[in-house]
Amino acid sequence: MTLTLHHLNASRSQRIVWLLAELGVPHEIVHYKRDETTNLAPPDLLKIHPMGKSPLLEDGDVVIAETGAIAEYLMGKYDTAYQLHPRPNSPEFPRYLEWLHAAEGAVFLPGLLQVYFRRVDMTGNPVEAMMAAEREKAASTIEAHLSKYAYFAGERFTAADCLMGFQIQMADSMGALANRPATKAWLEKMRARPAYKEMLKVGI
Ligand SMILES: N[C@@H](CCC(=O)N[C@@H](CS)C(=O)NCC(=O)O)C(=O)O
Known part of the structure; x- marks a missing residue:
């Protein structure tokens, strides 16, 4: 059975490119390119x-989005030795789940809106x-967390x-990490990982 990732260029799909490389399971990546005008x-x-x-x-037969x-x-199906996620009864598990979903939830939304609103003139708009x-x-929640823990789930x-x-x-x-030393240090640690480098080779 082939595991296939349908990957769009310059998209959050790169998280899964990286995760698959960390997991080391055989898989293939099918590439898609955004429309140059609409970016869709x-x-x-x-x-x-x-x-x-x-x-x-x-x-x-499974197709899964999100x-x-x-x-x-x-993680549930292929990380059976718990190399990349904590066991459900471990103290790290709730923290792990929270960050796993914050990545697409409350901490991601303000950045995403900024990208969308770049297309409109927001001068004087209170939403800005x-x-x-x-x-x-x-950003300060992430910085405080990474000042305390080496990784998002803990140690x-x-x-x-x-x-x-x-x-x-x-x-x-x-340039938003200039005053976020713990976040910047975490990112440098990630950049040194072989699987992260592999993700860059696949093309983000
Ligand atoms: N909440 C979804 C969002 C998926 C999503 O919006 N992906 C973007 C790429 S960053 C996309 O495919 N955009 C192209 C389009 O909407 O046509 C997830 O976490 O996978």
């Missing part, structure tokens, strides 16, 4: 799943200040680090 995914992805978004994972769900699916406050809250690397990596890398590319 090509219609080919609609043939795999009705939302037509990436990441999408196929495993035999980054967090894909990560949980891969609200979004900035939310981004600051998310060891897990799938939660792969999922959180996308927006932290985006924040770094926008």
Whole structure:
């Protein structure tokens, strides 16, 4: 049975490219390119799943969307030795789950809105200040967490680090980590991982 990742360029699907490389299970990656005008995914992805978004994972008859769900699916089915996720009865498990889903939830949303709102003139719009406050809250929560713990789930690397990596890398590319030393140190640690380097080779 082939495990296939349907991967859109410049997308959060890179989290799953990285996670699959960490997991080391045989898989193939099918590449899709965003439309140059609309930045949307090509219609080919609609043939795999009705939302037509990436990441999408196929495993035999199974087709699964949503980054967090894909990560949980891969961990439950393929990480049976718990190398990349804590056991459900361990103290790290709730923290692991929280960050696994924060990556697409409350800490991600303010950054995502910023990307969308770049297309509109927000001058004088009160939503601009609200979004900035939310981004600051998310960034300082991450910084406080990584000042206390070596990784998102605690003292060891897990799938939660792969999922959180996308927006932290985006924040770094926008120069937003200048005053976030713990977050920056975590990112440098991630960049040194062989699987992270493999993800870059696949093309993000
Ligand atoms: N919540 C979904 C979001 C998926 C999503 O919006 N993916 C974007 C890539 S970052 C996409 O496919 N955009 C292209 C489009 O919507 O046409 C997840 O976590 O997988």
